[in-house]
Amino acid sequence: MLRTLNAQGVTILAVEHDMSFVQQIADRVTVLHFGEIFAQGSVQEIISHPGVADIYLGASDE
Known part of the structure; x- marks a missing residue:
């Protein structure tokens, strides 16, 4: 369904x-x-993106 909407030009958040x-x-x-x-x-x-991996996986701020 999401792909169908997108193909119709609908933006999805x-x-x-x-x-x-x-x-x-x-x-x-x-x-x-x-x-x-x-x-x-x-x-x-x-x-x-290395910073995204850090925050996504919960790396510490050491």
Whole structure:
């Protein structure tokens, strides 16, 4: 259903933590961290962003 809506030009906002699902539906991703925009880009850019991996996996601020 999401793909059908997107093909019709409908913009969809999804809040999701399951990156495999995000890879299937998203063209662009915005990552929030404590309510602030941390990173924006294509799915591949976000997946390969080292800071995103740190906050997504809960790395410490040592």
